[in-house]
Amino acid sequence: MTITRRLSLLLMAGASALALAACGGGGDSADSDGVVLHRGNGAEPLTLDPHKASGTWENNIIGDMFIGLFTENAEAEPIPGMATDWSVTEDGMSWTFTLREAVWSDGEPVTAEDFEYAFRRILDPATLANYASLLYPIRNARQVNAGELPPEELGVTAIDAQTLRIDLEFPAPYLPGLLTHYTTFPVPQHVVEQYGDAWVQPQNIVTNGPYKLVNWRANDFVLSERNELFWDNENVCVDEVFYYPTVDNPAAERRVRNGELDLNVDFAGQNLDFLRREIPDYVRVHPYLGIVYFAFNTTEAPFDDPRVRNALSMAVDREFIATDILRAGQIPAYSFVPPGVNAYPSDARVTWEDVSVEERREMAREMLIEAGYGPDNPLRFEYSHRTTGDNPRVAPVVQQDWSLIADWVQPEIVGIETQIHYANLRAGDFSLGDGGWIGDYNDAYNFLFLGETDSVPMNYSRWSNPEYDALVEQANRTLDAEERGDLLSDAEQILLDDSPYMPLVYYVNKALVNPAVTGWEDNLTHIHRTRYLCMAETD
Structure with missing residues (x-):
């Protein structure tokens, strides 16, 4: 970039x-x-x-x-x-x-x-x-x-x-x-x-x-x-x-409390308890059909190697981010399609979900060494993130998670204004970047189309997998709802195993009204x- x-x-x-x-x-x-x-x-x-x-x-x-x-x-x-x-x-x-x-x-x-x-x-x-x-x-x-x-x-x-x-x-x-x-x-x-x-x-x-x-x-x-x-x-x-525009959540919260705004579509998760004390009737928290994820640019090194992508994904402590950083009911994400989707079995998961984060970091270190990285060949990369919402608070946490794999894993974090960040993702002008996806309609395909080869520029990762594409196409031509859901779940498993995207947490609605x-x-x-x-x- x-x-x-x-x-x-x-x-x-x-x-x-x-x-x-x-x-x-x-x-x-x-x-x-x-x-x-x-x-x-x-x-x-x-x-x-x-x-x-x-x-x-x-x-x-x-x-x-x-x-x-x-x-x-x-x-x-x-x-x-x-x-x-x-x-x-x-x-x-x-x-x-x-x-x-x-x-x-x-x-x-x-x-x-x-x-x-x-x-x-x-x-x-x-x-x-x-x-x-x-x-x-x-x-x-x-x-x-x-x-x-x-x-x-x-x-x-x-x-x-x-x-x-x-x-x-x-x-x-x-x-x-x-x-x-x-x-x-x-x-x-x-x-x-x-x-x-x-x-x-x-x-x-x-x-x-x-x-x-x-x-x-x-x-x-x-x-x-x-x-x-x-x-x-x-x-x-x-x-x-x-x-x-309310990119500064604490400032927006003050404007709501002062009566300058009738509502705001977000608030800082770490302020939930304070807001519930100060303006309890304003606080709205509710499940959300959406996911926070990181996209790897699979067209260039080091993220053209699935071992590197998987290693970085498994090293992140999602429970800590959800519970201690975001603190508004977000759920750690180990799949790409969030819960609550119609006619979908939600069987696809990352294979290491139940492994402790310490063990996962050991596994990540071994995978990166296998991929050719180590003290004599450090893994250096740039992680760009949106400057709105809770994203600037998450960035140094994942940076630390990756650094704990080994001292030769050296991520650099860069904050970019949200619209420009998304423009860079669509243009493929990034290495590793955060993002969020909200369901446009309640169906698993609305999430899984982001992995199809032909979905560029919305397929930020530029990932391409013929088996995945074939399964999604077969599912889309299947009238039986249960069979269609199973096919899409099989496709999601391929996506998770190859890790062009790293699921982080499932969103919750947060609003002050x-x-x-x-x-x-x-x-x-x-x-x-x-x-x-x-x-x-x-x-």
Whole structure:
């Protein structure tokens, strides 16, 4: 990973954000007499284009502005969105949707052609969509995204203005969950074609959801206001919503306690006991469909050797990190797919789970010596981590864990701003880096697709295993749920044995929510759309 590369990405991100901020309208604060919500939102978004976003902090804003064929209820379960009805062929390979009568925020009708255009746009290689591989279950999506077929060959067809058909490569029983994801949202063809990439700037954007962007001040706030033309506007309570980047958890906690933020989507785990004493009614902790993991860049030494990857993985004391560092109920992870996934046996585990960490470090030392490392050939590598949340506190702990293997294991840790860090991972410009993955829908494939050869750039490790790919493909073509789950579990075992990714802990939801905020429901995916929230009257 080069300093030049990091600097160029920082400059590009800063220039983009400043350009958007300069185009914003509105003021610093709400002048409305209506209900205003102030949300702490984690990192600063790099984009609000559904086809170019890749972070939960972006999803929190984009999902308030756009609605796909399906959407989430307050419990984050899939419910009909723009689709009012649908049918599925007996083989599960073709879904036909009837759209509701709805308009964009400029009054133009939302049509099946907007959906067809959106799916073609995100999968067009010229769009450079980071998340396009999520849509590979759609017929010809992989080939279109690779530039091998034109976008017109994609299996998404507008039958008429209110009817859309999606043809699949294989049966996807999880499709309703996938269709809640922002990669599947419609975009206004008439606006995108007029303004190009500038269509998401506040003065140009039109939306089909409950909110519309009106201002974006880089590293300060994003402001959205109620879209009066939203088809379910009568059931929306909050009139204006501010989203603030809150990369400093302790500072965000103070802002919540001082009443400056109505909620924040995270807090420092080590402060859990303090917060439960000071503001007990605000603290929300709940299971989360997600995992913290480390990605090894398998395309370059030393991590092109599975012995090195496994050695570093087994040397980390996950119990200590979960219990003594994170301290908010996180569970040590010895598999890549977290618990709680539908129709999945969860049998795959690392083979050394029940071995003491001291014994594991002895095993790691022997593996590294076998791989050619030792006093005369030290193992030196760079470990990069996100600078948000608890990640800076975890980094020196794993550095120490690796150093305890032997004094000739010499890791260097480097903190990088979260969005830039993920950009480096996607570009393959890293050696060993941390990351987190939150399930976009409740199915094991949403985790295991990260190991498929063709899932680059989301396959950060660039790992490729033909046996793994074949098992995942076979599972995706299997209609029997139990058989499909077993095949995916077999694939996960290959992933764990070869260790392109190192599972660390399973996430928990952590949030601070003012009890005056009503409608907040703890849920497995930590998605809380503003349309379901309101503010109770307080004395």
